[in-house]
Amino acid sequence: MDHFDIIIIGTGAGGGTVLHELATTGKRILVLERGPFLPREKENWDTKVAFNTTRYFGPEVWQDRDGNDLRAGMCYHVGGNTKLYGAALFRLRERDFEAVRHVDGVSPEWPLKYRDWEPWYARAEQLYHVHGEAGLDPTEPWRSGPYPWPAVSHEPRIAEITDALKAQGLTPSYTPLGVRLNEKQPHLSPCIRCSTCDGYPCLVHAKSDAEVSAVRPVMAEPNVTLLVDTRAERLLTDASGREVTGVEVRLDGEPVIFTADVFVVSCGSINSAALLLRSANDRHPNGLANSSGLLGRNLMKHVLGSILGVSSFKTNPTKFQKSLSVFDYYWGEPGFEFPMGQIQTLGKVSPAELEGSEARYAPLDIEFVSRHSVDWWLTSEDLPRANNQVRLGRDGRIVIDYTETNAAEFDRLMGRWKEVLKGIGCGCHILPNGRYFNAGSVTTFTHKLGTSGLGHQVGTAKFGEDPATSVLDLNCRAHDLDNLYVVDGSFFVSSAAVNPTLTIIANALRVGAHLHERLGAASASFARMANANPATPTRVPTTVAPSTAEPVLA
Numbered sequence: 203m204d205h206f207d208i209i210i211i212g213t214g215a216g217g218g219t220v221l222h223e224l225a226t227t228g229k230r231i232l233v234l235e236r237g238p239f240l241p242r243e244k245e246n247w248d249t250k251v252a253f254n255t256t257r258y259f260g261p262e263v264w265q266d267r268d269g270n271d272l273r274a275g276m277c278y279h280v281g282g283n284t285k286l287y288g289a290a291l292f293r294l295r296e297r298d299f300e301a302v303r304h305v306d307g308v309s310p311e312w313p314l315k316y317r318d319w320e321p322w323y324a325r326a327e328q329l330y331h332v333h334g335e336a337g338l339d340p341t342e343p344w345r346s347g348p349y350p351w352p353a354v355s356h357e358p359r360i361a362e363i364t365d366a367l368k369a370q371g372l373t374p375s376y377t378p379l380g381v382r383l384n385e386k387q388p389h390l391s392p393c394i395r396c397s398t399c400d401g402y403p404c405l406v407h408a409k410s411d412a413e414v415s416a417v418r419p420v421m422a423e424p425n426v427t428l429l430v431d432t433r434a435e436r437l438l439t440d441a442s443g444r445e446v447t448g449v450e451v452r453l454d455g456e457p458v459i460f461t462a463d464v465f466v467v468s469c470g471s472i473n474s475a476a477l478l479l480r481s482a483n484d485r486h487p488n489g490l491a492n493s494s495g496l497l498g499r500n501l502m503k504h505v506l507g508s509i510l511g512v513s514s515f516k517t518n519p520t521k522f523q524k525s526l527s528v529f530d531y532y533w534g535e536p537g538f539e540f541p542m543g544q545i546q547t548l549g550k551v552s553p554a555e556l557e558g559s560e561a562r563y564a565p566l567d568i569e570f571v572s573r574h575s576v577d578w579w580l581t582s583e584d585l586p587r588a589n590n591q592v593r594l595g596r597d598g599r600i601v602i603d604y605t606e607t608n609a610a611e612f613d614r615l616m617g618r619w620k621e622v623l624k625g626i627g628c629g630c631h632i633l634p635n636g637r638y639f640n641a642g643s644v645t646t647f648t649h650k651l652g653t654s655g656l657g658h659q660v661g662t663a664k665f666g667e668d669p670a671t672s673v674l675d676l677n678c679r680a681h682d683l684d685n686l687y688v689v690d691g692s693f694f695v696s697s698a699a700v701n702p703t704l705t706i707i708a709n710a711l712r713v714g715a716h717l718h719e720r721l722g723a724a725s726a727s728f729a730r731m732a733n734a735n736p737a738t739p740t741r742v743p744t745t746v747a748p749s750t751a752e753p754v755l756a
């Protein structure tokens with residue numbers, strides 16, 4: 203069996219991005235992805251298929267701590283959950299990296315501060331083609347330069363809402379978005395500004411997901427081998443327990459081990475923790491990289507909610523709705539000294555999305571609701587708690603043991619937002635949005651997502667300087683193993699109250715630069731320049747033993 207320089211496991215925001223960074227090193231890289239490429243088909247934009255079936259959100263069933271089935275609906279495809287994400291790519295605020303007092307405790311300080319992240323955020327915004335406008339939102343952190351692309355404009359109803367919010371003294375801003383939209387020259391724009399973006403795959407590959415932005419651009423590099431439909435089962439170590447030597451997968455039903463010098467795990471915070479827990483051996487009886495006992499713990503997922511603000515008078519013909527954000531309550535409000543969170547518009551809700559919940563929207567009919575609603579997404583920070591954890595059940599299934607924190611902050615934000623919506627004529631009826639982030643669910647009908655709302659999972663292998671209180675070091679290398687890195691959302695110290703993906707991407711770029719140094723490779727930009735030079739020697743393609751999982755090279 204071939205030996206590789208690097209094996210990357212998972213191709214989402216973390217794994218896909220680190221692959222993009224390392225592909226030009228010439229090092230022999232094997233990428234293992236448990237899912238296939240997401241098929242490009244008309245159904246990509248079919249609400250009933252995307253939201254009400256498990257075609258794109260997987261059918262896997264986990265358990266909550268009481269043994270109830272939990273259908274979190276992860277997207278196991280090349281690109282991971284970014285295939286279905288809303289592409290709202292926010293930077294954390296400067297204060298998010300400091301200790302902040304919340305209703306239920308303290309959100310801990312990060313070992314690296316905003317100033318350390320800023321250059322990586324800037325690169326992440328370039329790579330994922332982020333549109334935005336600086337200077338509108340007072341909580342926004344400083345930037346070394348403008349957004350790489352202009353903000354995605356508001357459609358008329360959202361512009362009207364924006365003006366109404368401003369008239370109330372609020373400071374709405376544009377949501378930073380990773381879409382390849384050219385509004386000045388629409389005939390040249392890959393993005394067609396459609397109504398099926400947030401929660402759907404992009405049929406025309408114009409959304410900046412990890413497949414489009416990071417994996418595809420380097421797939422043809424001869425030193426990169428991507429094996430799809432290949433799930434990492436466990437990692438193996440040498441006798442000392444200090445080095446990972448191999449990863450076990452199943453090919454044709456038979457166990458096969460791939461070996462490498464360096465392993466980068468990026469299966470998403472929950473699956474990465476599960477993989478390391480499953481890899482327990484004599485030297486690591488509680489799971490790899492778990493001498494602190496913290497692996498799988500401190501799971502955070504945000505306190506999340508979604509509502510429809512229905513006007514009895516005004517229709518909302520908006521197609522692409524996810525353009526508006528409000529940070530006015532992020533750090534609290536007069537009379538409430540705790541952070542409350544962030545508000546943003548969601549992808550436009552359609553009648554098909556509400557189907558199955560007719561009785562719950564009665565006496566309004568779902569056509570009316572979707573034609574008249576502006577749809578909102580509310581996020582409050584949850585706290586890292588050791589008891590909030592990913593475990594393995596006796597049958598090996600993933601167990602999510604999670605108790606919510608900061609409910610009072612979320613309730614305050616929700617209450618305040620409902621009042622604001624009423625005040626601007628967007629809240630004649632305020633109704634739950636029961637479907638988004640609730641793959642296949644027709645049973646949920648609340649303003650707030652339950653335990654299965656795990657799309658924003660972070661924190662299960664936090665990084666830090668002290669091996670007793672963290673799983674990863676500052677380079678996201680396991681304290682316990684010399685050649686094991688984790689680059690998905692697991693390293694987060696706190697969840698802040700903005701969507702996590704830009705920070706995951708920025709971190710993957712940062713860790714990628716460290717790996718460049720470790721591997722003695724040229725820097726990414728140097729390597730790219732060299733690649734553009736036809737005099738650059740051709741690299742020898744890597745071959746992989748025959749398998750049912752088709753090696754994908756182009």
Ligand SMILES: Cc1cc2nc3c(=O)[nH]c(=O)nc-3n(C[C@H](O)[C@H](O)[C@H](O)COP(=O)(O)OP(=O)(O)OC[C@H]3O[C@@H](n4cnc5c(N)ncnc54)[C@H](O)[C@@H]3O)c2cc1C
Nearest residue numbers: 212214215216236282283288289290434469690691701703
């Ligand atoms: C509907 C929805 C909307 C969202 N909208 C936003 C948004 O607007 N903005 C934002 O910032 N975030 C958003 N998110 C969250 C965002 O998708 C995640 O933060 C991001 O994808 C996490 O990146 P990751 O690398 O940690 O994991 P993922 O992107 O989930 O990638 C993990 C990868 O590992 C693979 N994998 C898992 N286990 C194994 C294994 N054992 N072997 C091999 N491969 C494996 C998976 O198939 C997947 O490809 C959204 C999520 C959802 C579900």
Ligand code: SF4
Nearest residue numbers: 393394396399404409
């Ligand atoms: S809005 Fe643009 S990026 Fe989003 S799905 Fe439609 S075409 Fe793709």
